[in-house]
Amino acid sequence: xxxxxxxAGILLAALVLCVVSILISFSAGHREDALLAPIGRRxxxxxxxxxxxxxxxxxxxxxxxxxxxxxxxxHTDRSLPLALTMxxxxxGQEGSLLYWVLGVAVIGSVSLAAAARLxxxxxxxxxxxxxxxxxxxxxxxxxxxSPFSLLATVPPDGLGLNPVLRDGGxxxxxPFMLAGFSFFxxxxxxxxxxxxxxxxxxxxxxxxxxxxxxxxxxxxxGLTLGMWWAYxxxxxxxxxxWDPVENVALMPWLVTTAYIHSAQIQERRxxxxxxxxxxxxxxxxxxxxxxxxxxxxxxxxxxxxxxxPLGPWFYGFLIVCVVTSAVLLAWxxxxxxxxxxxxxxxxEGAFVAQNVIVMGITAAIFWGTVLPLVSGMFGTPLVxxxxxxxxxxxxxxxxxxxxxxxxPLLPWRRAGRVWLRALRWPLLAAALSLALLVLFGxxxxxxxxxxPLLAAALxxxxxxxxxxxxAVQRAPGPWAGAAVRAARRNRRRYGASLAHIGIVVAIAGxxxxxxxxxxxxxxxxxxxxxxxxxxxxxxxGLSSQVVGDHSVKTAHLTLGDExxxxxxxxYPGLGAQALPRVAIRSTPxxxxxxxxxxxxxxxVTITAFVNPLVxxxxxxxxxxxxxxxxxxxxxxxPEPVAEPRxxxxxxxxxx
Amino acid sequence: xxxxxxxxxxxxATPFVFWPLLRHWSVAPPGEPETDLASLRQAEMExxxxxxxxxxxxxxxxxxxxxxxx
Numbered sequence: 001x002x003x004x005x006x007x008a009g010i011l012l013a014a015l016v017l018c019v020v021s022i023l024i025s026f027s028a029g030h031r032e033d034a035l036l037a038p039i040g041r042r043x044x045x046x047x048x049x050x051x052x053x054x055x056x057x058x059x060x061x062x063x064x065x066x067x068x069x070x071x072x073x074x075h076t077d078r079s080l081p082l083a084l085t086m087x088x089x090x091x092g093q094e095g096s097l098l099y100w101v102l103g104v105a106v107i108g109s110v111s112l113a114a115a116a117r118l119x120x121x122x123x124x125x126x127x128x129x130x131x132x133x134x135x136x137x138x139x140x141x142x143x144x145x146s147p148f149s150l151l152a153t154v155p156p157d158g159l160g161l162n163p164v165l166r167d168g169g170x171x172x173x174x175p176f177m178l179a180g181f182s183f184f185x186x187x188x189x190x191x192x193x194x195x196x197x198x199x200x201x202x203x204x205x206x207x208x209x210x211x212x213x214x215x216x217x218x219x220x221x222g223l224t225l226g227m228w229w230a231y232x233x234x235x236x237x238x239x240x241x242w243d244p245v246e247n248v249a250l251m252p253w254l255v256t257t258a259y260i261h262s263a264q265i266q267e268r269r270x271x272x273x274x275x276x277x278x279x280x281x282x283x284x285x286x287x288x289x290x291x292x293x294x295x296x297x298x299x300x301x302x303x304x305x306x307x308x309p310l311g312p313w314f315y316g317f318l319i320v321c322v323v324t325s326a327v328l329l330a331w332x333x334x335x336x337x338x339x340x341x342x343x344x345x346x347x348e349g350a351f352v353a354q355n356v357i358v359m360g361i362t363a364a365i366f367w368g369t370v371l372p373l374v375s376g377m378f379g380t381p382l383v384x385x386x387x388x389x390x391x392x393x394x395x396x397x398x399x400x401x402x403x404x405x406x407x408p409l410l411p412w413r414r415a416g417r418v419w420l421r422a423l424r425w426p427l428l429a430a431a432l433s434l435a436l437l438v439l440f441g442x443x444x445x446x447x448x449x450x451x452p453l454l455a456a457a458l459x460x461x462x463x464x465x466x467x468x469x470x471a472v473q474r475a476p477g478p479w480a481g482a483a484v485r486a487a488r489r490n491r492r493r494y495g496a497s498l499a500h501i502g503i504v505v506a507i508a509g510x511x512x513x514x515x516x517x518x519x520x521x522x523x524x525x526x527x528x529x530x531x532x533x534x535x536x537x538x539x540x541g542l543s544s545q546v547v548g549d550h551s552v553k554t555a556h557l558t559l560g561d562e563x564x565x566x567x568x569x570x571y572p573g574l575g576a577q578a579l580p581r582v583a584i585r586s587t588p589x590x591x592x593x594x595x596x597x598x599x600x601x602x603x604v605t606i607t608a609f610v611n612p613l614v615x616x617x618x619x620x621x622x623x624x625x626x627x628x629x630x631x632x633x634x635x636x637x638p639e640p641v642a643e644p645r646x647x648x649x650x651x652x653x654x655x
Numbered sequence: 656x657x658x659x660x661x662x663x664x665x666x667x668a669t670p671f672v673f674w675p676l677l678r679h680w681s682v683a684p685p686g687e688p689e690t691d692l693a694s695l696r697q698a699e700m701e702x703x704x705x706x707x708x709x710x711x712x713x714x715x716x717x718x719x720x721x722x723x724x725x
Contacts, residue, residue, distance in 0.1 A: 005660060006660055008660075009656070009664060010661070012657060012658070012660075013662075013668070016661070035675060038675045039673060042671060042672045042673075042674065042675070043668075049668075
């Protein structure tokens, strides 16, 4: 009882502090009051501390099996391992809302504390907007979906966790995704504050770029972990199913990818001001849209365990955010004008083309996701499958790859003949790889287009790194020291090259596993075997075992000296829900992926997949994240705004 | 009990939140900013004179600083 009361009390205090922060911050921004502004910021920080305290109280209740709290009963039981019990903090509806607002509040506090140089007005408004975002979540947590609601009667044990979620992936995939989503609120709040304050300089962009990159990186990792989880838990042989919930997580990530590039044009050339703000706003709105789709259950999804009556609330919040941001953007549109591009064939032009293509892909995914809703209003809901996304998205991804091959070689402002000469190496790489593919019998048009483009893009990124290497060789002093100095001086350039190589490696994995996946299904008796894509497997027999609240049947297969055991787990207490346990043998060349579909006596039906280069996807994303981290560590901070003239003497040299 | 605990939390947070206001009142009481500026100006003028006397700055530099502070 005490934990529930304490948690609810802390959340109520956080709500009051949030309202105080909103009122004081907007007032301070309006009056440019340097005394009130830090009070609004401190109220926000105090709210963040309260939210952290509430999360700790919920963890305390979860770990202590306080089953009088409904949330604890609904998402844990006594048999659940400690790590998964603790992960239940974000495993359910109310807890994930608390985790979401925790991310906004903590990172928001850090970001605001470092924003003093941006000036009183902008920082105060940013505090106000951040607090407004938190207000919505706190209202949900206090009045609509409290994680501290009490049950009328206390059960002896909890209901436990959905078997699909009883996996190591559950520990890491949701927190990354939710943190990524929540971080989009910070650039959004600063963008709204800049619009309200009439600031069209780049200081706020430089300030929030790292938070945006952090959110982008976290969500990139979250998406990849989700793919990895789907790959090794769901047992359908793939990692991306174009599920609506996957789509809504991908869209803000794509828009932030566009923003990361357009922000560079604004910082370097003062162009695309309105467009950059538009991207920041759209990324945030899509993150709210995504939450709405997941919470409302309005479209059918594999994430249906997250459905709740919160959908209309999120819909209302989304409408408020859309209207507010549209009004502010329209109000300031005239002051956001920026000089046009000098030439389309330039680095800026490549970034603009990249933005247009990425937004085109996002629009196609958005349309595929909302089509059931839109068509449902006029009759039978229409649902599109993976073929739609592949048909519409493939040409755009090909254009993006082509841009990745030529874009980094373009100079700022205007490209001359030197650029055309620089193209010879990527073109040569593309031609060579095309010849090799034809020589080895590849006939798929997709492979013949994508793989040469990948070779060209890889050559371009490698050329960028090689140029840096040559400069290091020419530099005086030890080689290692020169390399470190050069890397420090050109962080963004080398970070981008590394990230681009990561993208190429990941796309190579996606393309290879898409074009050359082999699949077969066989029914076997002990002693029988089968061959798939050169792998010969022999079936030894089936064993059964009872583990806790479920039973597991394991098919024992051998591949040479290696043992592989695809299994099927059955949960009688959960409506005899059966879940496959995939056996995967991973190498850098290919994954052998075995699924036990069913069994009768000792006879088993096995589906076997051979997925080439899947490990390249995980490695590529890792490289991409490393590149982004490296490119954005250290470096110059934002340009300070002019401070009011103070009574002070000029510096005098002292002897 | 929830309201009592919430009030307790708010009481704990109040000094932190309103600290800038409390510090402002204790350091610079309202109605005295001009006096404060004048005393600062006086202190800086005295420092210029000390620097001139000790030869740290030239007479031209001192004249420029006096003009700036005036």
